[in-house]
Amino acid sequence: MQASSKPGLSVNIVTNTGTATHGETASLPMRMTISKVDFYYGSKQILFDINMGIADKRVTALIGPSGCGKSTLLRALNRMHETVHTSRLEGEIQLDGQNILAQDVTTLRRRVGMVFQRPNPFPKSIFDNVAYGLRINGIKGSISEMVEKSLRRAALWEEVKDHLHKSAYELSGGQQQRLCIARALAVEPEVLLLDEPCSALDPISTAKIEELLVELKNLTTIAIVTHNMQQAARVSDFTAFVLTGQMIEFSATPQLFTTPSDPRTEAYITGRFG
Amino acid sequence: MATSGTTLPNAGPVTGSRSFLSRLRDGDEIARLITMVFAASVVLITLLLVYELWTGSALARAKFGLHFFVTQVWDPVLDQYGALPFMYGTLVTSAVALLIAVPLGIGAAIFLAELAPPRISDTLQFFIDLLAAVPSVIYGLLGVFIIVPLMRTVIFPGLNKPLGFMPFFKGPSYGVGFLTAGIVLAIMVIPYIISVSREVLLSVPRDQREAALSLGSTRWESTWKVVVPFAKTGILGSIFLALARALGETMAVTMVIGNTPTISASLFSPGDSIASVIANQFTEATGDLYLQALVELGLVLFLMTFILNGLARILIVVTTQRGSGVPT
């Protein structure tokens, strides 16, 4: 159990059972906690002493200018950084109180899912895309029912129910991204990570996905990286502002956007840089 | 990018383009004409090649027609020629070669593209490229002195004892034969499968692999169930390319196949291939019909490789283009 507060950070109380408080906000359990995390690519340090939490069944947004390290941080949460040989993570990241770095990575990635910046469906049918995770994990039960459930949760079912065996590439960009969300949801992850999921999409698709995210938080904990502040303000419950690899401020969204404690946060959200 | 003629103040008729002679004084036009002649000669040579093959086999084509492809007899004494034993030999040796080379080649390509760090992958690919540069006759040399004895002493007993009841593995074996030629061919075509497959696999977008991993796949699962299927068209193209190479291979095959026009189910039987029989008998062909039958075999070989190479090119281009952008 550790409690710490650092100058410049608005919220920073992290415990194993997971509670975070800020001012008058009610305490909430943390699904994931990040403590004293440093990240390096080779000898270059990207993240400096990150401390924060991902609140259970809430949406947490990571905002900041390009290249600040927010995607790197997100990808560490399901150990995707390990696909790059030279990456090195120091510190502790916990899921439900257990250090993810000490667990089997295959199992972890089933519990912490990811949706990527550009839609990346597999060269398979719509059905097989969603079923992929179910099949490799050997999940028992009716695959078609589970596929339908996921597609409904991703608000895509009505549009594809008669075309399940068509290639995923025949869908539009927005539909493909919702397919990727359905694919990730199929294995019922406890946390869903989204890395700028709307940056390659048109405004209408973006709006649909934002609606989706607000509904999905009842199902699963969500962490989203976005460079669109308005999106963060619309969609998230907690927001973390990252600048050049440091966590500048982390608090409830309304607080961060109306009364930010750090002048750098204020400068960013008022558009003075970014 | 064609040059346009510029009008000089006092050249040619006022109303229109310059006359040919005045354009000729311009160095650019001469350069264009000269290089065009050379470029055109490439096309002309190719057309001439097809023409020579066609006319050089006219007698045989007229005499045998389509029966050429189904006749088993190859008898210079009676002047009766049929392509069947050679087509059989070509196809069987190529099939054996692919059966061995495809799993090995794709496996190696997967290792080079997915697992090996870039420096090691490039170094190994360099050696593979050198392997592709080894001439056919050297493979033949090794075939004759290393593989043929190996076949007699190790491979034949090893396969014949347990599996001799199957028609494929019936003896006897003289060391030479379809299997020996197939093995030598396999070694020769592996570099092509590896090079092309490796490139195709490397062109698969990173986020395909990452999507598979993020769903909890193991590395093998993400490679085999997502990356390889994504690249399968290009990999198929590499196989066609390898097949085209195997079909046309002459020296290595002729040194180890046995050179008897036999059709037999046994892999240990000696046989012959199209390229091999041309190489052996061309200079000894007496009489026009004999020679023209051999030229017709050459025409057949040309057509087979032409079609395969064309298909291979289409398949490879399609995959590497697809990797660069998923259509939305």
Add this chain to the structure above:
Amino acid sequence: MTARVKWRRFVSNFMLTLTGVCALVSVSVLFFILGYLVFNGGTSINWAFFTQLPKPVGEAGGGMANAIVGSAKLLMAASLFGVPIGFLGGIYLSEFSGSAVASVVRYAADLLNGVPSIVIGIFAYSVVVLPFKHFSTLAGAFALGLMMIPITLRSTEEFLNGVPRYLREGAMALGASKWKTIASVVVPAAYRGILTAILLALARVAGETAPLLFTAFGNRYWSQGWGQPTASLPVMIFTYAVSPYEDWHRQAWAAGLVLLGLILIINILARTILSRGIAVPRS
């Protein structure tokens, strides 16, 4: 970790190791080949090999001087025939032609490239041997030169296309005509790639045997001039290897070592030139 996950991880490690084995096996073939050649042919490489003519059938000893010279002559003539066509044709494609014409020429070159070498031999036979009624060095050089054309053409076009526009425009802005620009700026900028391609083409045809079987044919003695049949290293290897004489087998190994050594050296040289730094980045 559940049992199922343990199994999947085991399968993953096993299969990935297997692919490593495949790669190892494939690469080691190269070293096996070199090893066997050195082991079997190394001791037979002596002064006699390079300087003596073949002895009559059945007699031991002798060398392959005529084959070495023959191969050299063939390659020289083949380059004189094939390289200019490929090079100048490539310049036409890259600098002058429209895209429709370019596609046709490129297609023809690709087609030519894919023709099995024995069929090239048949073609050379019809066009050079038949009219003159005998085998000759020229016929062999024609066949080999044909095989050099496609590689030279495509590479010339590719590397010339890779020369950036600003280099050309710089020269033209100074008043250079198009062909002067090409000769003095564009080609020098692309020379590394083009040279590499020519070397690789040379290495490829140096080992070709099939097209020589009925063009240059063979010769137990020196070949005078260009109109006579000539011995060549690859054909000698073939003839000696399939013969029943032990001494000839020994010489075949030696010749194989010399031939492969030469080809590998050219290849390594060519690739080193290319990787040392292409004069201009490729597009």
